[in-house]
Structures are given as C-alpha cells and as structure tokens.
Amino acid sequence: MADSAQAQKLVYLVTGGCGFLGEHVVRMLLQREPRLGELRVFDRHLGPWLEELKTGPVRVTAIQGDVTEAHEVAAAVAGAHVVIHTAGLVDVFGRASPETIHEVNVQGTRNVIEACVQTGTRFLVYTSSMEVVGPNTKGHPFYRGNEDTLYEAVHRHPYPCSKALAERLVLEANGREVHGGLPLVTCALRPTGIYGEGHQIMRDFYRQGLRLGGWLFRAIPASVEHGRVYVGNVAWMHVLAARELERRAALMGGQVYFCYDGSPYKSYEDFNMEFLGPCGLQLVGARPLLPYWLLVFLAALNALLQWLLRPLVLYAPLLNPYTLAVANTTFTVSTDKAQRHFGYEPLFSWEDSRTRTILWVQAAGSSAQ
Ligand SMILES: NC(=O)C1=CN([C@@H]2O[C@H](COP(=O)(O)OP(=O)(O)OC[C@H]3O[C@@H](n4cnc5c(N)ncnc54)[C@H](O)[C@@H]3O)[C@@H](O)[C@H]2O)C=CC1
C-alpha cells in the first residue's frame, strides 16, 4: 500500500463474509476496490453464492473456519494486507449461551488481532455496533448523538457486553508492532440497526404480517426514534475505511465511527412499515395497542419461560426485556466524523435503499427459504 507500489494488488480478508452484512462487504469490495487482488472470505458457514464470484477477475478464496480457533484464523490472515472483521454472534434473543457469545465475539476478535500481529497484517477494520454505547439499561435517550456525546453506557446483556469488550481490544491494539516491525492500524465502525437485502428479522416480520391477514400491531410509540442504516452503505463505509487506513493512519488509527446514512429517524415499527407497507401490510394503531406495563410483563414472562423450558426446548421469541428496552428507547446518531476522517458519504440514497429493500422483502417473503 506504499506510494512506490501503487499498482500493487492487495489481499483482503473478510471474516463473517457470508453473513447479512458480510456478503454486502464482499460484493462491494469486488465492485469498488480497484486494488483488490485476492479476496478471502472466512466464515463458519460458506454460502453457495460464493461459487459464482470465483469466475470473476479477482481471485476469491472461500475459507470455512471458526474465529474461535486461533490456528484457523492465523492461517487465513497470513499474507493478507487488510482484515475486515465482521464475523460475530448476533443474538439478543437468548438462542446462544452468554459464554458462547463471549467466545465468538471477544475471543474471536482477540484471535484476529493476534493473527495480524503474528503474521504481519497491518490494517484491521472491526464491525462494532451502536449497542456498545446504548441504549443503556436505564433507558436514557441518545438523541442525534455523535462519537463524543457523553452517555452512560451500562450493559448487562451478553451481546452488547461482548461487542464493547471486543471493540476495546481492537482499539487498544492500534499501534502494536506486527511481525516485520511496523505498527498495526485499527478502527471500529459502529452501525446502527442495519436493514436491507438479507435482513432476516424484516423478512420474519413480513411473514408474520402475512400470517395475520396483512396486519401488524403497534407495540412501540411512534415518538421513539430508532437509528437505522442501509446495509449497502454500511458495506461501503467498511470498504472506504479499509482503503484509507494506511494513508490516514495517524488520524484514523484507534478511532471509532458511527455508521449511519440518510435513512429517516422513526420508530422501529414505523421504519419497517416503509418497506412492509408497500408489500401490502398495515400497522394497526396510532398508539401502542397494549399498555407499556403489560409489554414489560409479557417480556419478563417470555424470559421466565425461556429459562424454565431451556432443558426441554429452545424458546426464543422476539420480545424479551432487552429487545423491548432497545426498541422502546430513542437512540439516533448524527455525525460527520467518518466524512471528515475518510470521506464517507452514503453511496445509496434513502430512496434507493428503500426500493432495493422492498424488492428483496417481496421476493424473500414469498419464497420458501
Ligand atoms: N444486524 C445489525 O443490525 C447489526 C450488526 N452489527 C454487527 O455486524 C456484524 C455482522 O452482523 P450480521 O451480518 O447482522 O450478522 P450475521 O449473523 O448475518 O453474520 C455474521 C456472520 O458471522 C459468521 N460467524 C458467526 N460465528 C462465527 C465463528 N465462530 N466463526 C466464523 N464465522 C462466524 C456467521 O456464520 C455469519 O455469516 C456483527 O459483528 C454484528 O455484531 C452491528 C450493528 C448492527
């Protein structure tokens, strides 16, 4: 990546490259990174769609592996110039144990950092989350905040705890000497709630609405704003950050960036209706149909049932005390830090993002998978 080697082709590694976000990062790199020579896609579960990418001009190497296995990570990282570490266990429903979430998100990230240090890879972009900041357990609003906004970040749930710990590891690793003597340069991107093609929760809401005869029922007040960002723009921000890390190492190294775009500030449910409405669903109620105390009770009941049934069956409904708190607390960002530091501007307008998502929901909602 030095000036003298402008034409040098680079090796990129994307961990979690077959996930919702990872697939968009992989495709974005192939479309928009002219210096890409080889793209390594590392994931526990490889997607069949990778096969079609192997016929293009860039060498695409699919690596089935587990980030919790240090030797598998080191083998994948060896020889890579840049690592985009997006693999993670995204579970806020109690499907996985807290230990497993920690193992994948924290130990997995530690393994990626150590692999960079051992093998001499210098540039690491980490997919963090807005959840490392909040909403906090006290339900304090975060209104159009930025990276410097003071906020009491208090976590209890395993997922945000793990993302916060992993983010700290990544930031603290900035400047460490890697094999060969040069410093590691790291940064962390914190997307708000991601939506777009491949968003399974959106597809599930659509199917649920179809099962209920085209109706969804409001549970969250329309006044609660929840930050959302289009997956294509999140992918684009990763590609840009990865590209600029060397040239702007002093500025970007060890920094965090919220990741958002021009998507409107709305409640979680009203935002989903931007896509589900044009697909034929209606949201019933200008106000929540159930009082908040009853939702709190139902969420607690779900948590109790999950605990009681765990020896017999996995009961993991969408509603639990954590998801209710997140959906019911205003958390929106407004910042130009990524624009100032590495020139990030959303690649997709809100209109484009909306249209693409609607087309995907329509196709995915009616297909069997
Ligand atoms: N979905 C969202 O709204 C947000 C997600 N994020 C972060 O973005 C990243 C990607 O999330 P999504 O694409 O939504 O999730 P996802 O579940 O679709 O993708 C995660 C990928 O990581 C892979 N993975 C999981 N455990 C692994 C392991 N032990 N070894 C190797 N690969 C493993 C999975 O197979 C999957 O392909 C995560 O780090 C998540 O914390 C951040 C903010 C918002």
Ligand SMILES: C[C@@H](CO)CCC[C@@H](C)[C@H]1CC[C@H]2[C@@H]3[C@H](O)CC4=CC(=O)CC[C@]4(C)[C@H]3CC[C@]12C
């Ligand atoms: C109370 C229900 C009534 O319809 C709605 C429940 C919706 C929840 C399942 C979602 C509301 C907010 C979502 C989270 C948010 O977008 C931030 C996230 C960031 C991440 O890094 C991972 C995913 C998530 C925690 C996301 C998960 C689903 C919600 C809790």
